[in-house]
Structures are given as C-alpha cells and as structure tokens.
Amino acid sequence: MDLLVNPTESSLLRFTTAGSVDDGKSTLIGRLLYDSKSIFEDQLLAVEESSKRRGDAHVNLALLTDGLRAEREQGITIDVAYRYFATPKRKFIIADTPGHIQYTRNMVTGASTADLAIILIDARLGVIEQTMRHTYLASLLRIGHIVLAVNKMDLVNFDQAVYDKIVGDFQAFAKGLDNLPQVTPIPMSALNGDNVVDKSASTPWYTGPSLLQHLETVQVHSETAADEARFAVQWVIRPISDRKDAKLGNLHDYRGFAGRMASGTFRMGDEVLVYPSAMKSKITGIHTYEGPQPEAIPQLSYSITVADEIDTSRGGMIVKANEPAQTSQEFDAMICWFSDKKILKPRGRFHLRHTTNDVRAIVTDVLYKVNISTLEKTVESKEFHLNDIGCIRIRCASPIFFDPYSKNRTTGSFVLVDEQTNNTVAAGMIQRSVGGDDFEDPGSAI
C-alpha cells in the first residue's frame, strides 16, 4: 500500500539500481518494498506461491519486480521495471534495471531519468567489469549520487576487511571519472534485510545510515529556477474560435506555445529569443488551465504567448534574450550504441530526436571509443557494436538549439533512430558544437 504522504509538500526521489547480473538488485528492491510495508498481501501471496512452485529455498523477493514470463523462467531481469513507494518523508520512483550486459540499453533507459543510482556489488566477487561499466554510465549520464551497496555480506561473514577492500577498489576506479559523483558506501544483505530499512546488528563496525534512511534524506540536485530558462515547443494551441473564455478572454487571436519548462524561470514581460529564427520578443502570457500565471517554473507545463507574430512551432524553443542556447548543425557527442543488429560507422544516417525536434543526421566521424575497464580512449576501430560507448561527430540537416549535456540534461540529450526499422538505436549526450561558437565544454565526459 501507498503510505499517506502529504500531497502538498512531499518531494520525489527517482533512483535506479545498477551492477552485474545476480548481484541482488531485484532482491534489494523487493526487500526495500517489503520492509517498508509497501507490498500488498495478494502480491506477497503470489510471490510466495511462485517461489514454492519453482522450488526456491526461500521466498524470492526478486519476483516482485521480475514480472515478465521470460524473466521468471530464467531468474534474471531483462527489462527495466518501475516500482513506487512512499514513506511519510518522501515519494520514490524506482527503476530496477538488468545487470546482464546484453540488456545495457535497458539499464541506460532506467538511469536516464534517475537522480541517484544504487550500484550493487557481490561481496564475494568485488569490483568487476560490469560494476565499472555501470558506474561509468552513471557518471556519463550525470547521476550526481551513487550508493555503493556492498551486498551479500552474509556470505562473507559480515567481514569488515572485505567491505573496506571493495570500497577502496571502487574509489580508486571512480577517481578516474571526470564527473565524480558523491559516493555513499553501505554494507548490506538484501536477502536478509541487513542495513536496508533498519540498521543491522551484524555490522557493528558500520556507523553510517541504512539505505532507506539515506534515501529519505539525501539532497539531490535537479533543474532549478536559477538555471538558464529553456522551453521547447511541443504543440501550438490555436482554438480557431470566437468563443470568449472566462479566464483568457476572446480566443480569436489566441496562439499559445505548449511545452514544459525544462529549466529556469519565465516571468511576464521577460525578453526572449524564439528559435528557430532567434527573433526577439516578449512574454505576454503564461497560461495553464487554472488561468494566467505570474511565472513559469521548472518541470511544469504551460501555454506561453509572445508579443509578436513569430514563426515557430514544434521543434522550436523559447529562451531568455540574455541566455541564448547554442545553435549548430554539427556537434560532438558521447553515445551509447544499443543495436545488436546494426553497426554505427562514419557516413551512417539516422533520424535524430532532440527535445521536440526530429531531423535527419549523418555521422561525419567517429572520434574515439572508450575502453570501459581502463577508461582509455581508443581509435583502433571506427565501428560501434552493441553496448559500445564513445564519441562521434554528427551533422544535422538543419540546426538544432541545445546546451552541452553537462549544463542541461534536457537540451543536451538526444536519441538516434534507425531509418529502416524506426528503432531507437543510440543515446547521445552533446559535448560541444563544431564550427559554430568556440564554446568548450569544461567538464566533458572524459
């Protein structure tokens, strides 16, 4: 059940799990839901019954999130599962992702909207390649907070020396990352619930918080009102009617740009630039169904009107006049390649989807690929196969309006779509424009 949170002041934390296959991610989420009393009786009964049928030695809490037939048959997670729970302090949206390398794209999917990642390690195995891959991906996606869950401590007698060594190894690796996230290590047994919701008596040497205590109190950064204002146009609202609306007056000339504030704030009268033309105008209306609003704030949806008859529609963007976005047809970006059927290489053509834009694009060069275990850039091959990560240069058929991903997760991200199958085949994070302004991204991913 969903605990009563006060709907007027509760904050929301989105987090994801990561780590290698069988490290205990799904079990941990099951344990977190179970111990925080977020599981319903009929759900638990169903899990108990399936565990029994399968001959599991104990109730398999991973079955709470591993919901697909294929996952239950194989005992692994294939696709990301979203779960929800609340405590009196906070609401949580969890993305439980697969550890299997073949399904890395689903891990990236879950991580792309997370503020925090729980990276699990099997205490018997320590830091392995998949731990490094997922940590690297989390930092590339700019997840600012990592919980290092050293799991299965019950299988190493809750030995502090084992824990300390793993934490040391992990930190040595993480130092090599450019966007070093804040790391909070916690020794755990997901199976038995040690340090998940309550502090465990088996780890008297551990003085930090339990996982849930940490999740309830951690402060994460997300888009703030102080960031540069970015509003991508999704749709133009044109009632085409002479009706008089109670809140907005005569609708004959109404032309509102519908979209969501990605970051920053607009107030009535603000001077703005409206892309694609980058023409100057002024904000004359900030509307919701509730009527005119004094300001537009991050993450909320609005219909915005401007003073002049400016030509923009889906794919356009409104920004503050003194905070222009970058405009360029060609840029460098880090990408994760998702396709097991196709290969990305120079001259490859795609549909590029960025904010509400959809433009044709061509890969003009492959700059380097990243060796996950050493974090080194390699230039031996210009081909991307499934799960490869690296930096490409890409040119679009028309300019897009963006920020580097390091400044803005919404206006700095894109996906590539295969022209034949229409599948999403890559996730991209823009680093810098080519040819355009001489902007250098100081915190580029590597």
Add this chain to the structure above:
Amino acid sequence: MSAITHLQFLESEAIYILRETAAQFQKPALLFSGGKDSIVMAWLARKAFYPSKLPFPLLHVDTGHNFPEAMEYRDWFVQEIGANLTVGLVQKSIDDGRVQEEKGHNASRNKLQTVTLLDTIEEHQYDACLGGGRRDEEKARAKERFFSHRDEFGQWDPKNQRPELWNIFNGRKHFGEHFRVFPLSNWTEMDIWQYIRQENIPLPSLYFSHQRKIIERHGQLLDASTGIIPLLDEEKPKVKEMTIRFRTVGDATCTGAVESTASTIDEIVAEVAAARQTERGTRADDKRSETAMEDRKKEGYF
C-alpha cells in the same frame, strides 16, 4: 525536485505525454472506460490543450456489461469536457462472428474486448490509443514504456521494447503499426485518489459506499442486482444485501466489490492508504494465471 509537489510533477509529466501524442500521431484516440484512471486522463487532456478542445476523440470499448451508473456518468462527462465520443461494441463483434462469447457462469467479455478494440482501431485508422494504465497496477505493466509500440497485429513484444530515454519519446512507425500511450504510467492508486481530491473531480457513484445485492463467488464480491451476471440456482439463496463500493470500474462480470463504508473522497483516501490488497486483487481476469496480464497484452489488450 524540491520546488514542486509530486502531484504537480505527475500532472505535468502526463500533460507532456498527452501533447507529445497529439503532435507525433496523425489520428490518436483516448480510451475511456468510465473508470477513475481514464477519467483522470481525460481531465488532464482538457488541461493539456486548454483553451482549445481535445484534439482527439474519446473511445469507449463497450462490453455491453455495464453498470447503468457508469454509462450515465460517461455521457455526462463527455458533454462536460466538450469531447467527441466513439464507441466500439463487443456485441457487434459477436454478431459479426468476429469473436465467440465465452460459455458458463464465469463467462466474461473482458478477453473479447481486445478484438473489438483492434477492429475499432482499424476501422477508424487510429494510430495511437491513450490508455489509463499505471505501472503500479500489475507486474507486466511495470515493464511497459510510455510509448508502447504495437505491430500490425496489435501485439506487444515485451522483450524488444524501444529504449525510452530522458523525455524523448519515439513514436516513429511503419504503416499499419500503432502505439499505446500511457500518460499515467508513473501514478499510483494513491496518487490518483489524491489528485481526484485536489481537483474535485466528480466520479461515478459506484466508487462510493452504497447498498447492493451481492453474490460471493471464489472469494469475490460480485454484483447481483443488475442481472448482468447469471446466477446458478444454488447461488440464488446466497445473495446478500451488503454495504460495498468498487475500487475499479470495468466490465461488470469481472469487477469485484469491497466491503466499505467510505462515502467521501477523504474516507476513500484513508481506506486506500490502509488497504492490504491491490486493487486488481478484486479482478477475476488477472487471476486466471501468473502471467495473465502479459499474455493478454501480447495479444493486443489495453
């Protein structure tokens, strides 16, 4: 996410998805059952396009097994928000020989709906159907994307879903394929109720406590007052007058009631907070097997 509340976040996310749907597809429709989730979704659609009218119709797949209160509400609501309504009739699919009615006293038209839905989609050439499904409802739903791709047979391929990153939703498709879109994916049952309370959204009376003739069958409390569910002779003496309400409102043959005295939204919110069973725990259609929902979805169910 400090400045805004979780309900503001969920509302804005749903509006974003609704606008993406209108913008990316030629001919979307909003699946409207008269249940609380589709009511909230239609409510949000009105907000998303205000001051314009909804740029798509509401589509009701009508099993013919309706509570009269739900139908009355449907017609009132459609008028209230100024929407157009399209109806797909399961009875017509039966009359046309497209499907065969299930036999026996446990017969349900729930499964038949899929055929009617797919036929209606084809007849009207809808290329996206907005559904009120939530990921917290069921473990297969927990895996589904906001933009859920369906092949030309309406089938879902859970092992091969498109990665869905950040706020970028890929609605590209080939001719004949279509999408199901779920703007309420991230809402929980509690979020829905808290939102209904915040927005003061009128609901069908079925959701509130009332007296009703009930027959208990396989641990479920089923309606015995409308005559929609045929009773066995030995069941007839067991029909009881009870104080109940419905947690979900769908096809009457598979919607179970719960004993409840909650007659206001506040009382319902308190009841939902204390509930020990999921709302789908009252639905017979999910109990048919462990992966019943996934199997139905693969065939093209909502």
